[in-house]
Amino acid sequence: MNVIPGQPNASSATGTRNRVSDPAPYSGICSVCLDGCPGFCEVGKSSFRGREVVYPGPFGKVTAGATKKYPVDYSHLNIQGTCVGAVGVEPDPDKATFPAVNIEREIGKDYKIKLSIPIFTGALGSTDIAKDNWEGLAIGAAISGIMVVIGENVVGMDPKAEFDDKGKVVKSPELERRVKCFKEWYDGYGEIILQQNVEDTRLGSAEYAIDKLGVTCIELKWGQGAKDIGGEVKLKSLERALELKRRGYIVLPDPEDPVVQKAYKAGEFKEFERHSRLGMVDYESFEKAVKHYRKAGAKFVSLKTGAYRITDLARALRFASDAGIDLVTIDGAGGGTGMSPWRMMNEWGIPTIYLQSIAYNFAKQLAEKGKYVPDLAIAGGFSLEDHIFKALALGAPYFKAVCMGRALMIPAFVGKNIQKWHEDGKLPADIAKYGNSVEEIFITAEVLKNKYGKAFKKLPWGAIAMYTFVDRLTLGLKQLMAGARKFSIEYLDRNDIVALTKEASEVTGIPYVMEADMEEAQKILLG
Numbered sequence: 001m002n003v004i005p006g007q008p009n010a011s012s013a014t015g016t017r018n019r020v021s022d023p024a025p026y027s028g029i030c031s032v033c034l035d036g037c038p039g040f041c042e043v044g045k046s047s048f049r050g051r052e053v054v055y056p057g058p059f060g061k062v063t064a065g066a067t068k069k070y071p072v073d074y075s076h077l078n079i080q081g082t083c084v085g086a087v088g089v090e091p092d093p094d095k096a097t098f099p100a101v102n103i104e105r106e107i108g109k110d111y112k113i114k115l116s117i118p119i120f121t122g123a124l125g126s127t128d129i130a131k132d133n134w135e136g137l138a139i140g141a142a143i144s145g146i147m148v149v150i151g152e153n154v155v156g157m158d159p160k161a162e163f164d165d166k167g168k169v170v171k172s173p174e175l176e177r178r179v180k181c182f183k184e185w186y187d188g189y190g191e192i193i194l195q196q197n198v199e200d201t202r203l204g205s206a207e208y209a210i211d212k213l214g215v216t217c218i219e220l221k222w223g224q225g226a227k228d229i230g231g232e233v234k235l236k237s238l239e240r241a242l243e244l245k246r247r248g249y250i251v252l253p254d255p256e257d258p259v260v261q262k263a264y265k266a267g268e269f270k271e272f273e274r275h276s277r278l279g280m281v282d283y284e285s286f287e288k289a290v291k292h293y294r295k296a297g298a299k300f301v302s303l304k305t306g307a308y309r310i311t312d313l314a315r316a317l318r319f320a321s322d323a324g325i326d327l328v329t330i331d332g333a334g335g336g337t338g339m340s341p342w343r344m345m346n347e348w349g350i351p352t353i354y355l356q357s358i359a360y361n362f363a364k365q366l367a368e369k370g371k372y373v374p375d376l377a378i379a380g381g382f383s384l385e386d387h388i389f390k391a392l393a394l395g396a397p398y399f400k401a402v403c404m405g406r407a408l409m410i411p412a413f414v415g416k417n418i419q420k421w422h423e424d425g426k427l428p429a430d431i432a433k434y435g436n437s438v439e440e441i442f443i444t445a446e447v448l449k450n451k452y453g454k455a456f457k458k459l460p461w462g463a464i465a466m467y468t469f470v471d472r473l474t475l476g477l478k479q480l481m482a483g484a485r486k487f488s489i490e491y492l493d494r495n496d497i498v499a500l501t502k503e504a505s506e507v508t509g510i511p512y513v514m515e516a517d518m519e520e521a522q523k524i525l526l527g
Contacts, residue, residue, distance in 0.1 A: 125151025136462020
C-alpha cells in the first residue's frame with residue numbers, strides 16, 4: 001500500500017508498513033490492531049528490533065529525507081516573468097538570449113571563491129555512502145566548478161589514521177584521498193571545504209589539513225537541518241567499535257561491556273552506533289575559534305548551522321557578523337542525510353522556507369544598523385533549478401548560494417552504478433537504449449573529452465554524471481532567469497517571485513499573487 005507522506009509508524013525509510021489502509025491519522029497505528037499480526041509497523045518492528053528501527057536503512061546504502069508536509073514550502077511561490085525590458089544586458093532580442101545569462105558568482109569576504117553556478121554540496125562526512133562515492137562527488141564538483149564540503153569525523157573514522165602522544169592527527173590517508181580527488185581536477189572555480197565538530201577539533205584535523213594537505217577553507221559546524229544532535233554512523237564490528245571508543249567517541253551499546261560483547265558474538269545484534277558530542281556555543285569561544293583557524297592559515301572560514309530555534313539563528317548571524325565569517329550556511333528542517341533518527345528528521349526544527357524568511361529579516365536588520373552581513377547560503381530539500389531561483393530570489397541580496405545535499409549525491413551514485421553495469425555487461429534497458437559507450441550514454445561526454453583530452457579516460461563516471469546534472473541545472477536556471485528578464489545572477493531579487501497563498505505571503509513577506517504589481521497595473525490600465 002502507499003504510505004501517506006509524513007505518516008507516522010509506517011515508512012519505507014524504516015522498512016515498516018501498516019496492515020490496514022486506514023490507520024489512525026495521528027498515531028499511525030492501524031485502526032484495527034490485530035492480536036496475531038507479526039508487527040509490520042514501526043511500533044511492532046521496534047518490539048523486537050528496538051533501537052535499530054530509529055534509523056533509516058540499510059545504513060551505508062541509502063540517504064533519507066523527511067516526508068512531512070509543511071503548511072508552506074517553496075512550491076507556494078511562483079516565478080514572475082515579464083515581456084518588457086532586460087536587466088544586465090541590452091534589451092535587444094539578439095543579445096538578450098537565455099544562453100547569454102551569467103550565473104557565475106563569487107562568495108566570501110576577502111578570499112573570493114568563484115562558482116560557475118551558485119550551488120554546492122552538502123557536507124559529506126564519515127558515512128559509508130559518502131566515502132564510497134567520494135571520487136564521483138569531489139571530482140564532479142571540481143570539473144563542474146562548484147564547492148564540495150568534507151563533513152565531520154573523517155579523520156576520527158579513518159582506520160589508518162595516525163596520532164601523536166597528545167591525540168592529534170599526524171596522518172590520515174582517507175582525508176588525504178578526499179582532498180587530492182578535488183585538487184587534481186580543480187580549475188579555478190569551486191573549492192573544497194573541511195568541516196569541524198567537537199571531535200574534529202580535539203583531533204586537530206583542520207590544522208593537519210591546512211599544514212599538510214593545502215586546505216584553505218574551514219567550516220565550523222553547529223548543526224544541520226536533518227537532526228539536532230551530533231553525527232552518527234553504524235559500525236559493523238566489535239573491533240571497530242572499541243577502536244572508536246578509544247578515540248573518544250560515544251559508542252552504543254558500550255563495546256567494553258562484557259554483556260554487550262557476549263550479545264554481539266551470539267548474533268543478538270550486528271551493529272554498534274558511533275555518536276558525536278553536542279557542541280556548546282558561546283560568543284567568546286566562537287570568536288576565538290575563528291581567529292585560531294585564520295592564524296593557522298585558513299583563508300576562508302564558514303559556519304554551518306541547523307534548524308534550531310530563532311534565537312540560535314540570531315546568534316549565528318550576529319556571531320558570524322562580529323567575527324567576519326565569510327559564509328553562513330543555514331540548513332532548514334526537512335532535508336536529508338546519510339543517517340539521522342527518522343522521527344527526529346520529520347518532527348524537529350524550523351522548515352527551510354520559514355527559516356530563510358526569518359534569516360532574511362535578521363540580515364536586513366543587521367545591514368540597516370551598519371553591521372557586516374556575511375554571505376549566506378540556504379540548504380534543506382532543494383533539488384532542481386526552480387528551487388535555486390526561488391531560494392536566491394527570496395533571500396536577495398543576502399543569500400548568495402544554495403546548498404544541495406541529496407540532489408548532488410544522486411548523480412555520483414547513478415554514474416558509478418552505470419560504470420559498474422557497463423563493465424559487467426549488465427546495463428539496464430532504460431540506459432542501454434541510448435547506447436553502450438560513455439559517449440552515447442552521457443550527453444556531455446564530448447564536451448569533457450574536448451576539454452580534458454586523454455585525461456578524460458581517468459574521469460570516474462560518477463563525476464561525469466555530476467557534471468551532466470549540473471549542466472542541466474545551468475541550462476534550466478538560465479532559462480528561468482531569461483524569462484524574468486534578469487541576465488546576471490546578482491540582479492535576482494524578491495520582486496521576481498510571488499506568493500500563491502495568503503499564508504505563504506505572511507511567512508515570506510512576498511506579495512500575494514492577487515495583489516502583486518496591482519498598483520502599477522492600475523496605472524497602466526487607467527492612467
